Amino acid sequence: MNELILQSHWTMFGPEIGLIALILIVLFFELFGKVSASNILRGSILGTFLISIILFLVWPMSGTALYGMFTLNPLALFLKGLFLGSSILTLFMVREYKVSLGERSSDFALLILVATLGAFFLASANDLITLFITIEWMTISLYVLTSYLKTDEYALEAGTKYLIMGAFSSAMFLYGISFVYGTVGGIHFDQIRMALPHVQQTSLFLVGLLLILAGIGFKVAAFPFQLWVPDVYQGAPTPVTAFLSVASKTAGFAALIKILFVATDPAQLNWSTLIAVLSATTLLYGNLGALGQTNMKRLFAYSSIGHAGYLLMGIASGTQMGIEAVFFYLAAYAISNLTAFLAIVIANRELGSGEIAAYRGLGKKSPILAGVFFLSLLSLGGIPPLAGFFGKFLVLQAAVTRGYLWLAILGAVNVIVSLYYYLSVVKEMYFKQGQAAERKIKIGRPAKVALILLAIATVGIGIWQEPILYLAKSAAHTLF
């Protein structure tokens, strides 16, 4: 281990230290301070903004620390940026959602911050154990969050399902690690990669890796490990659903990319056919399943499975271009999906129902809310000039370049399927006439500003792709 650089410069941990400090402050005020829940929430949002400044300051840094367990490179920074962004927006959603949470919303915020901290370490994880622990760290916070509404039957069902499935997947993951450790004699990614020429024919090693991939499959909701998704997404409190569908999925893909491109080498160990098949089945399951849905969150659950299919398509291509595409897609998906969920949180609160039919006439009731929701739906559907379009474009391009023409055509056709169900929501909002007594929905100023800013960002990324693409490129570059 001597050749590993021991550069434990504490500033490398800046974002994590900041987040820990924030968590402690929030905990302190919650226990001893006489501060209202909404102020604590406001404080945590402010705190996360400060952490984004820290993240910006450590941006030029790179290196490893803690005996190679912790790496800081453009990849880790890109992921941390995504996690932080989604946690800021989730906290904001809690603010909008808090009506039904009351004073307990500060605990809620605390748990989201803890999950984000886990995600931060995951982004820097450089060995199997750290990867496992950080995934668990995130997931355990999410177990609690999912069943946070103690009196809601659906939430409890969702929490139980998520717990059982999650525990099952963790066990598989851990079991897989034991096989890999047994054959390689180490858990560090570099060790596994170095031992690869000797062990890649060993069936035990391959079984271990397969089990690890299956464990991750649950996190990213890839077929055939996706069955828990609709119930959990529907039952969980909406901000948690948003966090699950963006941060947890991003974490899963980060882990997948680390296993396939850091711990092993796609040039020596080729999984791409398997991933391509998984991508195709995931695409079909998600998009076809979404067709008949009547509940908004359930629709989004299926559509998020569909998006996992597109992301797998980029990974299946196995090229630097494909991974760039995955990172861009993740960023575009994060912003579009979180925008959509912010709109859903507000709409469900005001309409008093999460059924798609309840959205009837929303275009009249609140033009801004409906307009931004419309935009985010189109972005998720992959329509130019919005962010989601360029993500899909890159993923399809990667698949065509790799020679997966059948997969690219399947992906292209699925764009149409997804367009159908996204446009059906639009139809409900705009084309159908609502009840006679139209009630205008009033939205608070912060929410209005956030919605408009998110809409501008969605259009902006779609038209001027270069900045995010540059970040995605530098992140992907560290892998090749």
Added chain:
Amino acid sequence: MLNSYSLVPWLTLIPLIGAGTILLLHPRRTSRIRFVAIGVTVLTLFLAVFFFLVYKPSVSGYQFITSIPWVTSLGISYHVGLDGIGVVMVLLHAILSLCGAFVSRSIGQNVKQYFIFYLILVASIFGVFTSLDLFFLYFFYEMAVIPLYPLIGMWGSQNREYAAMKLTLYISLGAVVALIGLLSLYVASGLQTFDLILLSEQAKTQAFSTHFQLWCAPLLIFGFGVVASLWPFHSWSPIGYAAAPTAVSMLHAGVLKKLGIFIIIRLVITLLPEGARFWLPLVAVLCIVNILYGAWAAMAQKDMKFVIGFASVSHMGYAFLGIACLNQIALTGTVFFMFAHGIMAALCFALIGFIYDQTHTRMIPDLGGLAKQLPFITVCFVMAAFASSGLPGFANFVSEILIFFGAWERYRWQTILAIFGIVITATYMLRMVRNVFFGAPRPEWAKLNDAKGFFEKLPFGLLVAVLLLFGFWPSLLLNVIRPTTEALIEAHAPIFGKQPIALIEHTSISKKENR
């Protein structure tokens, strides 16, 4: 690549800025919103006429080029310019979008949203006609499809929800299939660029492999053929037009349908000549089904909009026949035809919209004897019917005759059937004119108002004037189109085979201009 600037991007930017301005206006200020929309389309028409007049046919290649590197690592650049085909299509689109904005006065509710979507539609179509970069070509193409969904779904008439969804999904499906073709082109060229000029230069010197051309060409031909309502992908079209508000029917039948043909000319004939030679004969068979089936279906319709909708399906068959010939005469005819048919179809839809706004019916049996109350509208409609039936004196005649001359040698029996299609067209158009405008006046239509005043007459008068102008003076357009189509065909002359004898002595004209 060097940056260069011209006025072409403003064709797209002005409508987008207009849409942004309307977004900031208060929804109640409808007259101001209309003013912005009309002002924007007037400006773009000025620009389009300017390009048309300044364009130099004798100079080969694209003109008014603007090139801004966009995503350099992928070889995407915002690269726009116009050739002889593009400049004509831009003019067509500019005329129709102005007329559409005028005709939209009948839109009463949600005026703000309507004009935002309308201007986005206008901007994206300009974007497609000017793009010289495959990425932006697709970008604007897909961007043009989506506004149609709310435009038809919110302001449409009968069966609007179904029609809007069907139209959007059909065209988008074609688009994404074509996208795979575009991406394959990018990969196969190995140039790491989406730039159309670079790709077409490579296609000239070192062609794509025949195998690649054979499987890539159908993706593009049928993918973009959907929007041009190639049989059997046409079924969205009559339903969509019947449901759409007038201005959208006008733009859709007039311009959007032409995007398909335009892109096939620009991509397949330019980049994949062998693929074109292999697949276009099949298109030449399908287009006959288009012509005859469309015409036959139009005969059976009672709704005026359905008649024109099926007629446009039928007429697009001529355009497909024209590109399938792969010779200069027919290709020139096709571009001319796209222009003439665009104006004519839009005129028909505008007139039907005018009648519908007052009578609230489009069923032919319910109407009759309208000529007495609506003399101006009747004259315009009769003109449109004549143009549609290919009567000499209208631009449509010139274009159809060119297509037939070009097609005669290669597709003899198709040409005969296509000419027969004209006879059917004349039958249903004249029958509709008779049943709607002539005959005994009905008491329920005694209080109809004819188009009065300059602004109400402007859209109809302008379109009729354009049809007559280019009908009597076709060389005005032909001289612009011909050098471009000639260069397109000549670039791959050995592949496209023997050329029929030139109909018009054009070589002397272009030589004169060269001096």
